[in-house]
Amino acid sequence: MEPIRLDEIVARLGGELTGDGSRTIRQIATLAHAGPDEISFLANPHYRDQLAATRAGAVILTADAVVDCPVTCIVSSDPYSYYAHLAQWLNPVASASPGIHPDATVDSVLPASVSVAAGARIGADVRIGEGTRIGPGCVIGNGSTIGGNTLLHANVTIYAGCSIGTRVIIHSGAVIGADGFGFARQREGEAASQWLKIPQIGGVVIGDDVEIGANTCIDRGALEDTLIEEGVKLDNLIQVGHNVKIGAHSALAGCVGIAGSAQIGRRCTVGGGAVILGHLTIADDVNISAGTLVAKSIQKAGTYTGTIPFLEHAEWLKNFARLRHLDAMGDKIRTLETRLAALEKKN
Amino acid sequence: MEPIRLDEIVARLGGELTGDGSRTIRQIATLAHAGPDEISFLANPHYRDQLAATRAGAVILTADAVVDCPVTCIVSSDPYSYYAHLAQWLNPVASASPGIHPDATVDSVLPASVSVAAGARIGADVRIGEGTRIGPGCVIGNGSTIGGNTLLHANVTIYAGCSIGTRVIIHSGAVIGADGFGFARQREGEAASQWLKIPQIGGVVIGDDVEIGANTCIDRGALEDTLIEEGVKLDNLIQVGHNVKIGAHSALAGCVGIAGSAQIGRRCTVGGGAVILGHLTIADDVNISAGTLVAKSIQKAGTYTGTIPFLEHAEWLKNFARLRHLDAMGDKIRTLETRLAALEKKN
Amino acid sequence: MEPIRLDEIVARLGGELTGDGSRTIRQIATLAHAGPDEISFLANPHYRDQLAATRAGAVILTADAVVDCPVTCIVSSDPYSYYAHLAQWLNPVASASPGIHPDATVDSVLPASVSVAAGARIGADVRIGEGTRIGPGCVIGNGSTIGGNTLLHANVTIYAGCSIGTRVIIHSGAVIGADGFGFARQREGEAASQWLKIPQIGGVVIGDDVEIGANTCIDRGALEDTLIEEGVKLDNLIQVGHNVKIGAHSALAGCVGIAGSAQIGRRCTVGGGAVILGHLTIADDVNISAGTLVAKSIQKAGTYTGTIPFLEHAEWLKNFARLRHLDAMGDKIRTLETRLAALEKKN
Numbered sequence A, B, C: 001m002e003p004i005r006l007d008e009i010v011a012r013l014g015g016e017l018t019g020d021g022s023r024t025i026r027q028i029a030t031l032a033h034a035g036p037d038e039i040s041f042l043a044n045p046h047y048r049d050q051l052a053a054t055r056a057g058a059v060i061l062t063a064d065a066v067v068d069c070p071v072t073c074i075v076s077s078d079p080y081s082y083y084a085h086l087a088q089w090l091n092p093v094a095s096a097s098p099g100i101h102p103d104a105t106v107d108s109v110l111p112a113s114v115s116v117a118a119g120a121r122i123g124a125d126v127r128i129g130e131g132t133r134i135g136p137g138c139v140i141g142n143g144s145t146i147g148g149n150t151l152l153h154a155n156v157t158i159y160a161g162c163s164i165g166t167r168v169i170i171h172s173g174a175v176i177g178a179d180g181f182g183f184a185r186q187r188e189g190e191a192a193s194q195w196l197k198i199p200q201i202g203g204v205v206i207g208d209d210v211e212i213g214a215n216t217c218i219d220r221g222a223l224e225d226t227l228i229e230e231g232v233k234l235d236n237l238i239q240v241g242h243n244v245k246i247g248a249h250s251a252l253a254g255c256v257g258i259a260g261s262a263q264i265g266r267r268c269t270v271g272g273g274a275v276i277l278g279h280l281t282i283a284d285d286v287n288i289s290a291g292t293l294v295a296k297s298i299q300k301a302g303t304y305t306g307t308i309p310f311l312e313h314a315e316w317l318k319n320f321a322r323l324r325h326l327d328a329m330g331d332k333i334r335t336l337e338t339r340l341a342a343l344e345k346k347n
Helices: A006-013 A045-050 A063-068 A079-090 A313-346 B006-013 B045-050 B063-068 B079-090 B313-346 C006-013 C045-050 C063-068 C079-090 C313-346
Strands: A016-018 A038-041 A058-061 A072-075 A183-185 A195-197 A204-206 A226-228 A286-288 A302-305 B016-018 B038-041 B058-061 B072-075 B183-185 B195-197 B204-206 B226-228 B286-288 B302-305 C016-018 C038-041 C058-061 C072-075 C183-185 C195-197 C204-206 C226-228 C286-288 C302-305
Touching (some): A006 A016, A006 A072, A006 A079, A058 A079, A063 A072, A079 C183, A079 C195, A183 B079, A195 B079, A313 C302, B006 B016, B006 B072, B006 B079, B038 B079, B058 B063, B058 B079, B063 B072, B195 C079, B302 C313, B313 C313, C006 C072, C063 C072
Parallel strands (some): A038 A058, A058 A072, A204 A226, B058 B072, B204 B226, B286 B302, C038 C058, C058 C072, C286 C302
Antiparallel strands (some): A016 A072, A183 A195, B016 B072, C016 C072
16 A cells, blocks of 8 residues: 555544644554554553654544654544544455356356355345455355445355345354244143244344444344344344344444344443343443343443452352342341340330 | 135144134234234233234134234134244245255265255265255265254354254254363473363264254264254354253253253253353253353252342442452341340340 | 274373283273273262273273272373373374365465365465365465464364464364454544444464364454464354453363453463453463453452352342342441440440
8 A cells, every 4th residue: 555644644534733744654553563654543541651652653642642742643533533534544445356256156146246256155036236245155045135335254144035234244154044043832742841943934134334243143033024223233253133123333242142022222332241131122322231131121321230240269259159148138137227226215 | 825714724733713714814923013914923911912903814812812802813722832833834944956066065975855055065974864955055074964854054064973863953153063172281291281182082963853053063072972852942152062961852042151061951941141060960941041150050940040130330330349248248247146136135 | 993002002101000001992981981992081089989880991090099990000190181192192183185175266375285175265375384274165365374284174264364373273163363343433423423443454363282162253453463372272152352362371161252452361261151351461370260250350360250159040039139239238237337336335
């Protein structure tokens, strides 16, 4: 990539330049590791003390930090978003040649601008939008549709009858549209307490600008569709059960599990490893802390947490054994209160 | 699919019809969304108030709900199982043409009724039963056996030397037979505290009518086999360690982890995100709640839970900090009791 | 495999033989199931009572257990490592013919000793060391390097620009180098509260002798590399976020989640389902118990735990509801103490 002048950057992305606009940079790096042809940024005040020693060619930061910065600055009210925009400019997504690789198996008619890599298998009646890229080893089931400028990395599986939006990114190993976990437990007869499979005849609908992490699974609906609205970001190894709805611009960290028919609002965040039980409703703008089990609906925006502190093992043994006796502790306190009140009266 | 008459349904699946048996339906839908050529069902009393407004052609329900139903009813003592049976009838598994796709690589002799999709790789000495379907991108290792009428969706991996039953369904990305997590930590010499790999020479044996979710992993045994008995249902992203045994007709929800050599009984259920530690024994008919960590064996049927309530973050901070001091709280209560008793005696 | 004489074993692996060295064995098995041509071992004192009835041809054990052993013994100070070494000898990794399968797609020049299975896709500018095996359906992105004698099982995905060491084992479905979960939340304008993707331009560097479990994900770094040092063992379904560093010879059990930029020391162990939050530092030789959420850094070697006991559901309801009132309980105790002290003074 050609070096880019700082005044060119400010002309396109805004912000205020303090220093020599003819200076050029080629890439972004951290304050600690950037060299003279790299630009860095200060978004987290935690790293402010690294400013003094930075060897970066320039730094993106807020106005109040300029005094501590030994090199050219680009002042922005939101350095982190500025960094994101600039990083996208400096690191365009690697292009792929359009066309179908001879080692792919394609049973649908695709626009000439679509790129299908070796070993991809595309079923019948599949519609794919302009400029979309299907990575090696991907499998797209019959009748699915994928919007334009979408990117499927290698080894993604999309079952039949799913709908994926435009500018979606799906990482390797993700599985979209597998059967939801739907079984009826038989009550009677020889097969009593055995499970009867319920065909999952809904689909999965994924909005525009969604990103789905590696090995994440989004199940198809039982009768209606599972729905991931526009702009949602899912990290790796997330389980989304059948008929879940995730509202626009929510972001879920790795290893989260969402049980069937849960409805998550817009602009929510869910921390890593959290579990949301089935059929619950979570309001818009709710933040669930990592590791929290959400066992009832949340009606109000806010941050919710349900995790416990860890301790050195011996301390933990001592303290957490008490959890089995919390109820008894509560009763003892009540008894003490009664006895003490009686005594106080007497005195 | 041809429309089906209600009296035809009752003739095949039982139940009692209240109304016009010549009426036909084509599909199943929810009470809220069913139209006149769809049938619905009421299994969860929670939805009973949706009956009045349903536009469904007919509803499957229990006798007591007939009074509230404005349309034709099929009365069943178990509407949910009835729905499952009917949904299977209305939605037969999509068929695949038998035979080996020219883009598959097959090193074993298979029955003519087996279907092997493009990009599937089947090793040597593999035996597959009649009517089984191997999806695109599946890999079956040398010497494995798969029963008849089994369905492997796309991109399933089965290592060498595994045995899969009949009528099994395995979803995309599942990995059967990877090495168990077996290492010896060296105690002496230069390599002290380094890990020495223990070859995992057991296999995986999966019974009939098992269903395995997307991206679920079942490890091969260290010396003997990992065993999943008949009728077990595993959801997505489940980890089953080496030498685990899961008893017949148990069902495990998504993101569950079962550590090595755990023995789970028959007809158990395990909620999403639960973790069962190694070498434990769980009795038959045990239900583990979602998110519970099972750290000791369970000898008695019943429901077991070990999760904590979530709170608004500020409330959580206030309450859960106390967990580090539970032991001290217990001691304080005891001291109070002693002091109070002394005072009471005196008075 | 040819039978091996016990004196041959001792000559190669050390230990002391008590009995007939000309006796031969063919395989290793458990004390309970070994037959006369199999050797067993006693590493866990828990199984000592199985010694008396064993039908094994020989047993590897510590000196103190010889008295209870009815058959020939090999005495070792570390029977479990001895077993691991012997099992490796008896069960060499199945060999693969070198060369590129005609159904593979390879755009780089590879040494003749490399084995590339059917359906593998290897990009441009990929370097692979001598004797390495690439399983069916694996995808290796442009510019990645893989050391010698490494084994990629089927359907592994390695993105572009990653570096894998020598003698590494990667199990099926693992994804190395997918984008880290990096987004800037926009603060202003029409797109406020929407997520802006931050290109992940770091790579993944994996040291020698690492083993990576099935469906485990290791994300590429945002600006610098994610780093897995030599000898690390990762079980299945683990999530390793961007810019994480895992120190040499640490071992992580299944379903663990490590958030971005966490730094884990050397020789640590992390139990199944544990979650380590982002930007934390964990010292060397730390053991995290299964199911623990690590929400702050750990500076000192030791074992750390933060899990709660499970109870029968009714008991749990009674006890754990109190957790919401822990703070109030603490306050009540303090009030009782004050009131009691006042009364004691009076008396």
